[in-house]
Amino acid sequence: MSLSVKDIVQLPIMKTSKVRTGKEWLKSRMVEWISVIEVPVENFVRKNEFVLSTGIGCEGDNLLLEKFVNDIIDSGASVLAFATGRYINDIPDRVIELANKHHLVLIEIPWEVRFGEILQIVLEEIHKEKQGERQQAEDVRQELINCVLHEKGLEDISSILYKHINMPIAIIDHSGQLRANKKFNEELLAVFNGEKKGTVQQIPSSDVLYSEHPLFHQMKEYLVHNHIFFLLPIVNNHHNQGSLLFHPVDREKLTTFVMNVLDHSLTACALYFVKENAVELTEVRLKDNFILELAQKYSEVTTQLISKAQLLGYDLARPYLCLVGEMTHNDRKKTLKVQGESLGSSSLQSRNYYLQKEITRAGKNLRRRTMTTFDEDEVIIFLEADNQPYMETANQFLDNIEERLYELLSHITFSWGIATHKDGHYAFHNSYEEAKTALKIGKQQKGLGERTFFSDTRINRLLMAISQEDAIATIVKDTLQPLLDYDEKRQTDLIYTFIIYNKYKGNVSQTARALNLHRQSLLHRLRNIESLTGLSLVDSDDLFLLELSVRLWMLKKFS
Incomplete structure (x- = not known):
């Protein structure tokens, strides 16, 4: 929805004008600005500009006139319209050839037609067109926001976006996971994410600024397998939540309207991720509190408790080992860097996040269910058991975790107490108490950084x-x-x-x-x-x- 050269040529004020070159481009060439320019051009002409000129200063000097036209071409203007009859009687053939060669629309305007009237009428048309674009962009913004408010997902957002800008769209989250795809080349995504071999080249930012729209300053351009696509970060409160990727046919498609729609889509995506994160955070807190009470309180495993656990995704009918870990900070504090973020060793939330992530990963690797919670410097894990000896299961699980944790959290020492599954109505509380006792005895007898099994503490318990x-x-x-x-x-x-x-x-x-x-x-x-x-x-x-x-x-x- 932009004003084309054809729209301007068809205005009554242009009735006596004559299109000398580019009749076939009138519909595809857009006009965003109009100005009167004479020699020299310098940097006064913008992309997609309708340029009016009398040719003053070039009269009788065809070489200077050709240079003037060349400078207009280099500026990216859509149209050059000469008022003929005083300084230029006829447009030279060499100028017409030059305009044809570079796809510049060249128009001849009779001297009697006043530039002021053309400026006024075209500016009014541009203003009406901009108003229409703004209204359309506002309608799209409302459609995107409603999409999020009515519990729709990223696929719906990408569909709305594709409908209005007609470009392949992909949305990825902060971890690089593809969350939505609307006709975006999946092979390009796989190379970009490192899942397939290939060269990913980022175009320097200085070459990306094709417009004065502020969003261009955030945009990154990539070249993969000779295909160019663009990336815009999805940011909320200075935190990167993901990226929006889009693949225009050519850069000419990145109009002001398209950039406004993309801007609104970033807001919708950020709002969606904020909402998703809030839901996840609430769910995490519910799960943490449930497991903490299951372990520390004398809770009987009733049918009602089993049903509540199922709502949270847990199955209490299975046997579980209990592992209680204590995290001790080393004297020499180090800084943890993960995915570009710097985390101080005192960051409890960040520490627990990465520990939980590794526990989940280890459980999936061993195909065992896990239930985890934290209590200050203590981590409580219920690990699904089977017929395998419980010491072997626990060691295999902890080896899987600690292999990566000592790289990510090198400033922390982990001590563990481990107990096997207990039968009875208070199985989880009893196994937690035994694991806690094993941890305490292990620290007394062995020091920090050790694993102690409850079954090995009989003499100490007797004492x-x-x-x-x-x-x-x-x-x-x-x-x-x-x-x-x-x-x-x-x-x-x-x-x-x-x-x-x-x-x-x-x-x-x-x-x-x-x-x-x-x-x-x-x-x-x-x-x-x-x-x-x-x-x-x-x-x-x-x-x-x-x-x-x-x-x-x-x-x-x-x-």
């Missing part, structure tokens, strides 16, 4: 149980207090010396090497232990009492 007895606590204190006082006073570590000695089953040489001590220094420490506790390290009962006391003391110290 935890008996440590609650007051009589036991008194015995531990009476046995170890002399060693603790001595270590504090002399800055030694007799308790650690005993732990290593006991680890090597009383082998003095191996213990001395492990502690990097001279043999005589170790023997001196061992004699001090016996003297302070009144226990013999060669008596099995005394040795058992001392070992039990040290274990219970360590359990209490790190709990």
